Amino acid sequence: MVVTNNVVLPEESELTVEEVNLSTATLRAGSFHLGKYCENQNNEFMLCRFEEQDPRKCINEGKAVTACTLEFFRKVKKACLAEFNQYANCIDKSSGEYSFRYCRKTQDVYDKCMLENLNLERPPFGYFCEVRVHDTKRPKPPVEEKAVYPDATPALPEDAEKKPARFGSRFYWMTE
Amino acid sequence: MADACQVIRKQDLPPPGGYKPIPFKRIPAKQYFSGYTLFAGYIGMTIGAIYLYNLTAQRIKKHEIEMRSSKMAIYPMLLAERDREYLKQLRRNRDAEAELMKDVPGWEVGTYYGEPVYKLVPQDALVEPIFHEYYAHTNPSDWFRRAYIKLRS
Numbered sequence: 001m002v003v004t005n006n007v008v009l010p011e012e013s014e015l016t017v018e019e020v021n022l023s024t025a026t027l028r029a030g031s032f033h034l035g036k037y038c039e040n041q042n043n044e045f046m047l048c049r050f051e052e053q054d055p056r057k058c059i060n061e062g063k064a065v066t067a068c069t070l071e072f073f074r075k076v077k078k079a080c081l082a083e084f085n086q087y088a089n090c091i092d093k094s095s096g097e098y099s100f101r102y103c104r105k106t107q108d109v110y111d112k113c114m115l116e117n118l119n120l121e122r123p124p125f126g127y128f129c130e131v132r133v134h135d136t137k138r139p140k141p142p143v144e145e146k147a148v149y150p151d152a153t154p155a156l157p158e159d160a161e162k163k164p165a166r167f168g169s170r171f172y173w174m175t176e
Numbered sequence: 177m178a179d180a181c182q183v184i185r186k187q188d189l190p191p192p193g194g195y196k197p198i199p200f201k202r203i204p205a206k207q208y209f210s211g212y213t214l215f216a217g218y219i220g221m222t223i224g225a226i227y228l229y230n231l232t233a234q235r236i237k238k239h240e241i242e243m244r245s246s247k248m249a250i251y252p253m254l255l256a257e258r259d260r261e262y263l264k265q266l267r268r269n270r271d272a273e274a275e276l277m278k279d280v281p282g283w284e285v286g287t288y289y290g291e292p293v294y295k296l297v298p299q300d301a302l303v304e305p306i307f308h309e310y311y312a313h314t315n316p317s318d319w320f321r322r323a324y325i326k327l328r329s
Contacts, residue, residue, distance in 0.1 A: 001266075001269050001270065001273055001285075001286055001305050001309045001310070001312065002286055002293045002294065002303045002305050002309065003266050003269070003270050003285075003286050003302070003303075003305065004284070004285060004286030004287055004292060004299075005270075005284070005285050005286065006299040006300060007286070007299075007300060007301070007302055008300060009263055009266055009267045009270070009302075010263055011267075012264055012267065015260040015261075015263055015264050016260075017260070019257055020253060020257065027250050027253075028246050028250070031245075031246040031247075031249040031250045032245070032246065032249060034249060034250065034253075035245075035248070035249025035250070038252075038253075041252075042249075042252040042253075045252050045255075045256060046251075046252050046255075049255065049259075054302055055259035055262060055263060055302075056263065056302060058256075058259070059259070059260070059263075061256075062255070062256030062257075062259055062260065063256070065252050065253055065256045066253060066256050066257065069253045097243070098243075098246075099239065099243065100242055100243075100246070101239055101242075125238075125241070125242070125245075126241045126242075126245055127245060128244075128245040128246075128248040128249045129241055129244055129245050129248065
């Protein structure tokens with residue numbers, strides 16, 4: 001394998017946290033409110049992940065994301081368990097792709113409960129497909145500078161003599 | 177001899193009243209629509225079909241956007257979980273390689289007898305191993321099951 005002993009990998013104990021042990025239908029059913037509830041942590045993590053391009057540097061952000069997700073589902077369990085289960089069951093059994101279009105009635109019930117108890121509104125249509133700006137305190141990773149080679153071919157001096165073209169033009173195929 | 181030829185013979189003749197006239201005249205099919213009506217009908221039907229098509233296309237597009245929104249909302253959570261498990265597995269792989277090659281003199285983990293695979297990246301850079309390296313120490317049946325999903329789909 002390409003991972004040598006010089007590569008610092010985090011210890012197993014650092015990486016072990018309580019994971020979200022939920023089914024796909026459950027996650028999909030709660031996804032919109034979850035994305036809104038954990039928007040800050042999610043954006044922070046995704047920005048880190050795509051700026052750093054290294055999973056080792058975003059462990060803590062990832063832990064925050066998982067913790068927030070767990071917190072969200074615990075709140076849902078406390079406040080709207082019956083409505084949520086009804087909705088998740090509908091999503092699970094109505095289609096093979098966890099489609100939402102067959103579950104508008106149960107969705108309304110669930111949305112209403114979430115709005116009343118947790119004061120969480122369903123985000124507008126297509127909210128998570130839009131570009132969202134995130135303000136972070138994490139410094140931007142340094143951009144790799146353009147390489148400078150000592151033996152590069154020197155450019156012409158500024159005041160080099162430029163004669164008029166002999167054949168009327170200096171297009172690239174006219175290699176005079 | 178002559179008696180044998182006295183059979184009454186029936187001559188082939190036209191039926192009484194003569195033959196029917198031969199139908200050689202061209203009878204064109206009945207025309208329900210004129211050419212202009214056909215053109216107009218074609219354009220009208222096409223416009224109607226485009227309208228209906230667009231209704232369905234909009235419905236499908238909205239559905240796709242909704243599904244994509246939902247997936248994007250849970251993606252950070254799934255990615256965070258995946259990253260942690262991935263790093264754990266990398267450590268397990270490295271330990272397994274060290275354990276496997278401990279009797280080989282001169283072998284260094286992650287290199288070929290001390291010669292690194294990537295020479296221009298920093299020493300600490302994490303280069304994600306390819307599929308076959310990542311699964312090198314697993315049970316072959318797990319490898320094949322995963323390869324069937326990952327490499328053929």
